[in-house]
Amino acid sequence: MSVTGSSLSDMQRAVRKAIGLHWRIFLFHGVALIVLGVLAVVSPVLATIAVEIFIGWLLVIGGVVGLVAMFSAHDVPAFLWNLLTAALSVVVGALLICKPVTGVISLTIALTAFFVVEGLFQTVTSIAYRGSMPGAWGWMLASGLADLVLAGLIIWGLPFSAAWVLGLLAGVNLLTSGVAITMMAFEGRDLSKSIGAV
Numbered sequence: 001m002s003v004t005g006s007s008l009s010d011m012q013r014a015v016r017k018a019i020g021l022h023w024r025i026f027l028f029h030g031v032a033l034i035v036l037g038v039l040a041v042v043s044p045v046l047a048t049i050a051v052e053i054f055i056g057w058l059l060v061i062g063g064v065v066g067l068v069a070m071f072s073a074h075d076v077p078a079f080l081w082n083l084l085t086a087a088l089s090v091v092v093g094a095l096l097i098c099k100p101v102t103g104v105i106s107l108t109i110a111l112t113a114f115f116v117v118e119g120l121f122q123t124v125t126s127i128a129y130r131g132s133m134p135g136a137w138g139w140m141l142a143s144g145l146a147d148l149v150l151a152g153l154i155i156w157g158l159p160f161s162a163a164w165v166l167g168l169l170a171g172v173n174l175l176t177s178g179v180a181i182t183m184m185a186f187e188g189r190d191l192s193k194s195i196g197a198v
Contacts, residue, residue, distance in 0.1 A: 012132030016191055023188030026181055033178030040171025047167025052100035052107055059093025062086075105162045108169075112151045115173055119147030122180075136184040143176035 019026060040047035066086030070079060096103050122144030130137040150172055154165050 012129070015129060015132045016188075019184060019188035020191035021188075023185045023192060026185035026188060030178045030180070030182030030185055033174045033181065035178075037171045037174030037176075037178055040167050040174060042171075044164040044167035044171060047171055048104065048108075048164060049100045049167075051111070051166055051170055052096050052103060055107060056093045056096030056100065059089045059096065061093075063089030063091075063093060101163075104166065105159050108154065108158065108162045108166045111166060112154050112169065115147045115151045115169060118173070119144045119151060122147065122177075135187045135190075136180070139180040139183040143180040146176045147173055 063086045066082065066089060070083050070086060096107070122140055124144075126137045126140035126144060129140070150169055154161065154169055157165065
C-alpha cells in the first residue's frame with residue numbers, strides 16, 4: 001500500500017515539474033483553443049461545415065495511405081478487407097468534402113460520442129490529479145462535465161439542431177478545454193516561480 005502511495009506521489013511531482021517547466025507552451029495552447037472556440041461559437045454553422053470538411057480530408061488522406069500501403073506490402077493478411085476499408089475511407093471522405101451538409105447528422109452523432117468519451121476522461125483525470133494540481137483540477141473537472149452536459153443536450157435536440165450544433169459543440173469544447181489548459185499554465189507559472197525556475 002505504501003509503494004502505491006509513494007509512486008503516486010512521484011507521479012504528482014513529475015506532473016508538477018513538467019507543467020512548471022513548460023507553462024508557456026501550455027499557455028499558448030490554451031489561448032489558441034480559446035480563440036478557436038470563440039470563432040466557432042460565433043459562427044456555429046460555418047464551424048460545422050469546417051469540421052465536416054476537416055474530417056473528410058482526414059478520411060481521404062488516411063484512405064490513400066492505406067491503399068498505398070496495401071499495394072506496396074506483400075502477403076498482407078486480410079488484404080481484401082483492408083483494401084475495401086481504405087477505399088471506403090477515401091469515398092466517404094470525398095463525399096464529406098464535396099457535400100458536407102449531407103453527412104451532418106451522422107457526423108454529429110459520431111462527434112458527440114467522442115465528446116462523451118473526452119468528457120468522461122477529463123472528469124476522471126481531474127479527480128486523479130487533484131492532489132498534484134490543486135488550483136487547476138477544478139477547471140478540468142468543469143470542462144469534462146460541460147462536455148458531458150453539452151453532449152446530452154445535442155443528443156436530445158437531434159435531428160433538428162444538426163446544422164449548427166456540431167460547430168457549437170466543437171466551439172464550446174475548445175473554449176472549456178482552452179480555459180482549463182490556460183489555468184493549468186498559470187498554476188505551472190506560479191510553481192516555477194516558487195522553485196526559482198522561471
